[in-house]
Structure formats: C-alpha cells, structure tokens
C-alpha cells in the first residue's frame with residue numbers, strides 16, 4: 167500500500183476505510199455502526215463497539231505472551247530514580263488502583279481528575295480510570311490552583327488523584343496545598359482526594375476526604391476491565407481557547423484506540439517491542455497519546471521522563487536516555503531542542519553517547535524553525551520529522567507517513583495530510599484557495615476516528631468555535647498553505663491563542679486576570695517572538711488616570727499571572743502605553759501591535775479609528791528592542 171492509495175481510500179470511502187482499520191484492535195464486540203451522527207449532527211466512530219482501553223493497553227499484551235516485556239520505563243534524574251515495569255506488573259498495579267477508585271464509588275462515566283507530576287502513578291491513575299469505564303481529566307502540574315478549580319467545576323469529578331509533590335529541576339513543589347486551595351475555590355466538591363506520598367514531601371491528609379495511595383493499595387484486589395461503548399468518553403483534556411474558560415476536549419474510547427494504533431503504525435512506524443519516548447508531560451495531549459496510550463496499545467515500551475532537556479544534569483540528558491534504554495523513536499517540542507542547542511551548539515554532549523537504536527526524531531507542539539531543523543539533522547544525521555496536530559485531534563493531522571512510504575521531509579513544512587484528514591486552505595469566504603496561497607487551515611468533515619466529537623458540557627462552543635465559520639469543515643485555528651507537492655506549511659494561529667514553549671495559552675485569559683487589577687483601565691496581551699520559547703506573552707496596559715505606580719503595578723501583574731494561571735504563563739514584560747489601537751467598532755488591534763514589535767510587515771486594517779496611534783506606539787515599543 168502506498169501513501170497515495172491509502173489517502174484516496176480514506177478520502178473516497180471513509181466508512182469502509184475505517185471499518186477495515188477497526189480490525190487493528192481486540193474489541194470485546196466489534197462495531198457494526200462505523201460512523202454515526204447525533205442530534206447535534208456531531209460525528210461518532212464505532213458507537214456500538216464494545217471495548218476497554220486499559221485492556222487494550224495492558225491485558226491484551228499479557229494474553230499475547232508479552233507479559234514479561236517492558237511496558238514502562240521511568241527515568242527521573244531529579245530524584246535519581248530508574249524503574250522498569252513489565253506489562254504483567256503494570257497490569258496488576260493498574261487493576262489494583264482501579265479497585266481503589268471503585269471503592270471510592272467511581273463507576274463507568276464518572277470523572278476522575280488527575281493532577282500529577284511525571285511519575286508512573288500518573289499513567290497508572292489514567293489507565294485505572296479507563297479500566298473502570300470512567301473518564302479522566304489530567305491537569306498539567308504547571309497550572310495554578312485557580313485553573314485547577316475551573317476544571318474541577320467543569321468536569322465535576324468524583325475523585326481527585328494527586329501526589330505530594332513535583333520536582334522542577336531542583337525546586338520541590340508541594341502539590342497538596344494547591345489541591346486544597348483548588349478544592350476551596352471550586353463550587354463542585356469532589357468526594358475524595360487520593361494522594362501518592364513521595365519521599366521528598368509527605369502531604370498532610372484531611373481525615374474525611376484524603377486517602378493515602380500507598381495505604382489504599384495494600385488491601386486492593388485486581389479489578390477487571392469494564393466494557394464500554396466505542397462512543398463512551400475515555401477522557402476530557404482542557405485546552406486554551408480565545409476566552410478565559412478552557413475547553414474540555416472529549417475523546418471517545420473507540421475512535422481513540424484505533425487512532426492510537428493506526429498512528430503508531432503509519433506516522434511513527436513502530437512495532438511491538440520498540441522503545442518510544444515522547445519527552446513531554448502527561449498533562450498535555452502528547453503525553454496522553456504518545457507517553458501512555460499509543461505506545462502501550464501498540465505493545466511498545468514507553469519512557470516516562472521526569473526531567474528537562476538541560477540542567478538535569480546537562481544538555482546531554484536526552485541522548486543519555488536514548489542510549490540507556492535503546493530508544494527507537496524520540497518525540498519532543500522544538501523548544502526542547504532549542505534549549506539543548508543553546509547549551510551544546512556543536513553537539514559535544516551528543517558525541518558522548520552511542521545511539522544505534524535511534525531511528526527518527528519527531529517534533530510537534532509549535533513550528534519547527536529551519537535553523538533548529540538543520541542543526542538537529544546535522545548533529546544526529548537522523549530524519550527530523552516535523553508534524554502537526556492538536557489537542558482537539560489527538561493524533562497527527564499531517565506528517566511524514568513513514569509506515570506507508572519513503573517521503574522526504576521538507577524544511578519548514580509539517581509534511582503531508584495523514585490518510586483520513588482532508589485538509590483544505592480556505593479564504594475568508596470559505597472558498598478553497600490555490601496551491602501556494604495562504605489561508606485558514608480547515609479539515610473537511612467528518613474528522614477521522616479519535617478526533618473530538620464535542621466540547622464537554624458545551625456543544626454550542628464546539629459549533630461556534632470550530633464548525634460554524636465554514637459549514638462542512640472543522641476550523642483548526644491555524645493558518646498556512648499547501649505547496650505544489652501537497653506539503654503543508656503552518657504559519658501561525660489565526661486567533662488569540664499563543665504558543666509558549668509548546669504550551670498553548672490563551673491571551674484572553676491573561677487579559678481577564680490583568681484587567682481585574684484596580685489600576686488597569688485597559689489591556690491587551692500579545693505573543694511576541696522569542697528565540698528560545700517560540701513566543702512569549704507581553705502585556706500592554708493603559709493605566710487609569712492618576713495611577714503613577716507603574717513599576718509596582720508591572721511587578722504585581724506578573725505575579726498575578728503566575729498565581730492565577732501558572733508559572734508556564736509568565737509574562738515576559740509589561741509595558742504601559744497611553745492608549746490601545748482599535749478599529750472604529752472598538753476591537754483592539756493586537757495583530758498590528760505584534761507585527762510592529764516583531765518587526766514584521768504591518769497590516770493595518772482600513773477600519774482603524776486613528777492612524778496616528780501607530781507613530782505613538784513605535785516610540786513606546788522602542789524600549790522592547
């Protein structure tokens with residue numbers, strides 16, 4: 167099978183194509199209803215199939231005789247810990263933790279919120295929730311209590327699972343006080359909080375609410391996987407939108423399982439027994455898909471790394487892990503490699519390691535800049551594959567389908583459309599543009615299996631945010647073009663979402679926090695270029711008349727953002743200006759300011775209410791250079 171023929175099969179007869187791919191996994195009962203639509207016209211794949219995702223990731227491999235094979239490798243330079251779990255061992259731990267959750271009343275359809283550092287118990291909690299047919303919602307450890315509370319109120323979990331602490335290089339971060347604050351702030355009160363006690367910090371437990379993970383596991387018995395339907399949700403993962411409230415992306419069990427197996431074959435070209443390392447975090451979709459579910463469903467060993475690309479202890483950390491565990495495929499964000507390049511520009515660290523097993527490097531999460539692409543290619547002599555996808559899709563929309571064909575990556579491109587995704591570039595009226603022309607990147611409906619069917623608790627937001635702009639299409643929020651060879655080039659977001667070190671953040675959310683300050687009359691947050699992190703947030707504020715404490719206000723605002731959203735959203739700078747540029751209808755011209763600061767060609771809309779403001783801004787922005 168070639169890429170072309172697979173792409174056309176999936177395009178011309180999606181139902182038949184994905185019915186065939188359904189055979190990739192071990193259903194309890196194979197689906198007969200391959201593609202259906204609900205009352206909102208939203209699509210669902212494999213609605214009536216019966217399966218269990220934890221069974222597919224664990225028990226299935228034990229049944230196939232691979233129980234002794236390594237399933238999970240935990241490497242934590244920050245705690246000097248290295249552990250390996252076989253498929254048989256991981257199955258027992260997951261089955262027992264499922265029993266712990268069941269004893270707290272968790273049943274099919276209930277939500278379990280997981281707020282954990284990068285330790286094996288994070289994956290165990292996810293898989294145990296899936297085993298019960300319950301729905302997990304993992305919240306990235308870098309988010310502050312307020313963000314946690316917002317997610318608790320939206321997902322209304324019965325149980326929260328956490329650990330006593332996380333470790334950020336040398337900084338030990340106690341998680342329990344953040345959990346307690348989130349419980350306090352949230353309107354919904356989960357019944358139970360299960361705490362994994364780490365050696366570094368012992369958390370204080372509340373008598374009637376908190377449970378010690380290790381204690382609970384002593385008397386746990388192994389819980390069997392609970393069959394669920396293909397359309398039953400496996401997880402909710404929150405992602406930033408243009409407004410303050412994050413969106414709960416829903417992932418269904420059936421389509422997700424097929425997408426994981428399919429993408430591990432087609433996009434990543436791995437087979438059972440291979441070692442796959444996604445150097446990311448379980449709190450992001452990369453962690454869900456390619457630290458936990460994808461590698462395990464495909465019978466690989468997955469690496470769960472509690473460290474950073476640099477400083478834990480040096481810029482050779484990634485290469486050390488690749489050598490030590492014979493990693494075959496390494497996946498990370500461009501920011502991680504930019505950080506390594508900064509510390510080790512000539513690849514001296516890399517030359518200390520022997521990497522015969524490493525076949526390919528994959529990058530995603532933000533645009534891979536050509537300089538980093540070439541550097542990585544030059545020092546490793548390995549294929550460097552940029553690919554593009556989103557929390558919403560859960561697996562690659564575009565890439566190099568190494569499992570199907572030999573295709574060369576192109577500098578600056580995220581590859582070609584993965585079979586199942588019909589990517590089109592549309593103009594503002596929804597009309598497809600010619601090859602080479604830029605526009606809105608949209609995907610023709612139905613999206614393939616594994617992509618979001620809706621937004622949790624908010625079908626209207628799914629329609630408004632993704633479907634209504636161009637009927638018949640899902641709008642990705644990214645802009646770009648397709649070249650004459652069908653390679654896709656991503657040029658950036660078309661909305662007010664920014665990407666900081668591979669973390670997707672909402673400028674709207676930051677603006678909400680800033681505008682609550684008593685001295686701020688108006689504000690705008692824009693993402694400006696950063697050599698290391700891709701983009702960083704800059705706040706432009708207009709102070710109320712009579713407020714003179716500019717420096718003090720700037721300091722307070724930076725702290726507010728860290729406290730309310732989290733350290734990953736840290737403001738690069740706060741700049742006070744006299745007024746913000748606007749259209750005649752009052753819309754703030756964020757893009758104009760970003761283009762001016764980044765030194766790009768400035769596209770001023772004809773609707774600007776006062777052209778003279780551009781000269782004022784030019785003067786104000788001088789301090790930034």
Ligand SMILES: CCC(=O)SCCNC(=O)CCNC(=O)[C@H](O)C(C)(C)COP(=O)(O)OP(=O)(O)OC[C@H]1O[C@@H](n2cnc3c(N)ncnc32)[C@H](O)[C@@H]1OP(=O)(O)O
Nearest residue numbers: 307308334446450452499501502530531555667668733734
């Ligand atoms: C394809 C679909 C997708 O896009 S899914 C998303 C893919 N994105 C990723 O995988 C993220 C990639 N980025 C990273 O892994 C990190 O940014 C790397 C490159 C490792 C750098 O990490 P770091 O040096 O910590 O910088 P940062 O900008 O991430 O962090 C800024 C501040 O936040 C903190 N932080 C980070 N993570 C946590 C955490 N889990 N718990 C608590 N705090 C955290 C960092 O310590 C840092 O704090 P500070 O400013 O130094 O005080």
